Amino acid sequence: MVEELLFFMEVLVGGLLAGTMYSLVALGFVLIFKASATFNFSQGAMVFFSVLAFVGFMQDFNIPFVLAFILAALLMVVVGLCTERFVLRPLMNASEDTVLMATIGLGYVLEGLAQAAWGVEVRRLDLGIGDFPVPWIADNLKLFISALDITAGLVAAIMIIGLFLLFKYTKIGLGLRAVADDAGAASSIGIPLKHIMLLVWSAAGVVALVAGCMWGARAGVQFALVDLALKALPVLIIGGFSSIPGAIIGGLIIGAVEKVLEVYIGPFFGGAIEGWAPYVLAIFFLLYRPEGLFGEKIIRRV
Amino acid sequence: MKPVFMTYTKKDLINLAVCMVLSVLVIPTFITTEYWYTSILIPWLCLALATIGQQIVMGYTGQLALGAAGFMAAGAFAMFNLILRVPDLGFVGSLIVSGLIAAAFGILFGLPSLKVRGIYLMVATLASQFFIIWMIDKFGWFKNYDSSGIITAQDIVILGKPFTTPLAMYFVCLAVTTVLTLLAMNMARGSTGRNWMAVRDMDIAAESMGVSLLRTKVQAFAISAFYCGVAGALFAFCYLKSLEPVAFDIKLSFKILFMCILGGLGTINGAFIGAAFILLFPVLLNAIGNNVFHGAIDATIISSIEQVIFGGLMIIFMIYEPLGMAKLWENIKQKWKTKIPSSTNLKSFGKKT
Numbered sequence: 243m244v245e246e247l248l249f250f251m252e253v254l255v256g257g258l259l260a261g262t263m264y265s266l267v268a269l270g271f272v273l274i275f276k277a278s279a280t281f282n283f284s285q286g287a288m289v290f291f292s293v294l295a296f297v298g299f300m301q302d303f304n305i306p307f308v309l310a311f312i313l314a315a316l317l318m319v320v321v322g323l324c325t326e327r328f329v330l331r332p333l334m335n336a337s338e339d340t341v342l343m344a345t346i347g348l349g350y351v352l353e354g355l356a357q358a359a360w361g362v363e364v365r366r367l368d369l370g371i372g373d374f375p376v377p378w379i380a381d382n383l384k385l386f387i388s389a390l391d392i393t394a395g396l397v398a399a400i401m402i403i404g405l406f407l408l409f410k411y412t413k414i415g416l417g418l419r420a421v422a423d424d425a426g427a428a429s430s431i432g433i434p435l436k437h438i439m440l441l442v443w444s445a446a447g448v449v450a451l452v453a454g455c456m457w458g459a460r461a462g463v464q465f466a467l468v469d470l471a472l473k474a475l476p477v478l479i480i481g482g483f484s485s486i487p488g489a490i491i492g493g494l495i496i497g498a499v500e501k502v503l504e505v506y507i508g509p510f511f512g513g514a515i516e517g518w519a520p521y522v523l524a525i526f527f528l529l530y531r532p533e534g535l536f537g538e539k540i541i542r543r544v
Numbered sequence: 545m546k547p548v549f550m551t552y553t554k555k556d557l558i559n560l561a562v563c564m565v566l567s568v569l570v571i572p573t574f575i576t577t578e579y580w581y582t583s584i585l586i587p588w589l590c591l592a593l594a595t596i597g598q599q600i601v602m603g604y605t606g607q608l609a610l611g612a613a614g615f616m617a618a619g620a621f622a623m624f625n626l627i628l629r630v631p632d633l634g635f636v637g638s639l640i641v642s643g644l645i646a647a648a649f650g651i652l653f654g655l656p657s658l659k660v661r662g663i664y665l666m667v668a669t670l671a672s673q674f675f676i677i678w679m680i681d682k683f684g685w686f687k688n689y690d691s692s693g694i695i696t697a698q699d700i701v702i703l704g705k706p707f708t709t710p711l712a713m714y715f716v717c718l719a720v721t722t723v724l725t726l727l728a729m730n731m732a733r734g735s736t737g738r739n740w741m742a743v744r745d746m747d748i749a750a751e752s753m754g755v756s757l758l759r760t761k762v763q764a765f766a767i768s769a770f771y772c773g774v775a776g777a778l779f780a781f782c783y784l785k786s787l788e789p790v791a792f793d794i795k796l797s798f799k800i801l802f803m804c805i806l807g808g809l810g811t812i813n814g815a816f817i818g819a820a821f822i823l824l825f826p827v828l829l830n831a832i833g834n835n836v837f838h839g840a841i842d843a844t845i846i847s848s849i850e851q852v853i854f855g856g857l858m859i860i861f862m863i864y865e866p867l868g869m870a871k872l873w874e875n876i877k878q879k880w881k882t883k884i885p886s887s888t889n890l891k892s893f894g895k896k897t
Binding site for chain 2: 332339341346350355362469475518522528529532
């Protein structure tokens with residue numbers, strides 16, 4: 243009995259920690275959605291683009307770790323700048339769906355550019371943190387939990403607290419929320435829309451880079467990261483598109499449910515149900531609570 | 545213009561005649577290389593058909609869906625099993641029934657559209673994409689317990705005659721596509737299409753005018769999935785000549801989405817233009833790579849560049865012409881028709897009449 247309970251705990255904790263990896267990707271979506279009510283479909287491509295550039299700087303140019311990270315972050319700022327100038331500004335008055343489709347195009351551009359610049363083969367990323375059980379926890383609590391998972395959890399927690407404070411207590415955060423509420427009204431009282439957009443897209447780029455590092459260390463830096471990032475979508479639906487705590491709770495729910503279902507129900511269906519289980523879970527949430535756990539209620543005016 | 549037959553006007557019938565002469569007489573006489581049939585014309589017709597399916601749900605009804613390839617897979621594997629297990633049905637019968645099976649999936653996964661829209665609906669339709677592929681992959685029955693993973697498609701036999709040469713398969717695709725395209729045009733122009741567009745433009749207003757949202761949306765999803773299912777069956781049997789779930793992954797769904805948007809939302813001919821562009825452009829790029837740069841550019845780089853260009857075009861079209869290439873074509877035709885005002889007429893330019 244104790245053995246079974248321990249195994250369940252291990253599956254659950256493993257799932258929860260893996261869920262924080264989804265949260266990290268979802269965080270980038272939330273940032274942009276919160277500040278501009280734009281759904282950025284290219285966030286997954288940004289994850290891939292940023293981490294591939296980071297690994298490329300390190301491996302092809304032998305740039306040290308920290309400098310390469312800074313360079314990759316700067317690159318993401320440039321991407322944010324270009325996106326603001328060439329995609330978002332011309333689409334200022336376009337409908338939500340049009341902007342969404344443009345960001346799908348942007349995702350294609352980023353994926354293509356990344357592969358043209360750095361090649362298509364899978365690259366290894368070594369953060370110096372092993373993807374194996376931590377001996378201390380394994381000995382004392384009899385739980386096998388990967389060090390990388392714990393790091394990802396910690397990084398996610400720090401970023402989420404940081405962003406939460408930024409949005410809640412700083413003047414920039416207030417500006418961001420004002421723009422999200424009504425871009426026209428915000429700019430008419432003198433909030434610089436351009437700077438806000440640039441800031442948000444750069445921040446989302448850096449978040450993407452961090453998420454990419456975590457994913458890259460686990461699964462290798464490869465094109466499949468883009469598909470993995472799609473799983474951030476059900477996370478967002480469960481947590482709510484405009485809520486930073488929602489992103490983390492949604493990630494935890496998806497991670498835990500996915501792992502528990504895979505281990506306990508998956509074998510009856512031949513496994514690999516984690517490919518679609520999050521999406522089906524998201525559909526149930528959509529039917530009963532379309533705005534997600536923490537999202538603002540969707541109000542449509544006729 | 546007054547319709548002469550169902551909703552087709554005289555102009556439509558002339559267009560149809562021209563297209564038929566081109567596709568039935570001109571193309572088979574002048575194009576004799578197999579490559580054109582097997583790699584361009586057949587996939588073009590199949591993908592254009594799938595894009596019409598995407599158009600119906602996205603361009604006409606305004607529901608953002610991203611699961612076309614899943615429905616195509618459902619159609620393709622339904623076709624395989626029907627021919628295998630119910631041989632009496634014949635090719636055409638199987639094709640229709642596999643379309644209907646795909647339509648059943650379409651209804652099931654279209655139901656969330658009653659509650660949600662936009663990106664939310666996109667996620668719900670992604671569930672269909674992943675679920676259908678997983679189901680086919682995991683239950684051996686669908687693949688007739690084939691362990692190799694890739695099944696060879698059966699030969700096409702219609703009324704006892706085999707259709708196995710590229711030209712014969714081209715005619716099969718052409719016949720199916722023509723019939724379904726004409727049907728789609730008729731639906732789009734009739735009351736069905738008007739209901740779709742009313743829902744797209746303002747669903748609440750449409751509802752208050754007496755258009756049933758439930759009926760219209762579910763109908764659009766079902767018909768769209770039917771088109772995708774038939775297209776998937778043709779895609780597997782005439783183009784791939786094999787069946788594997790991987791061929792219908794999310795990338796194909798994105799490709800069809802691109803064909804639909806670049807071609808022109810809410811137009812039938814846009815589906816054909818978009819599919820032709822997405823299929824022919826990589827061929828052109830490869831030709832440039834081979835002939836101009838003599839293979840100096842790596843093939844993977846060319847495919848990356850192709851991706852950048854598709855993405856870039858998507859952004860450019862969204863900014864300057866959200867209605868796609870069909871609208872561009874329309875604009876060009878309009879320019880030709882309206883006579884350029886001569887210098888004497890320019891005086892009245894800008895005056896209100």
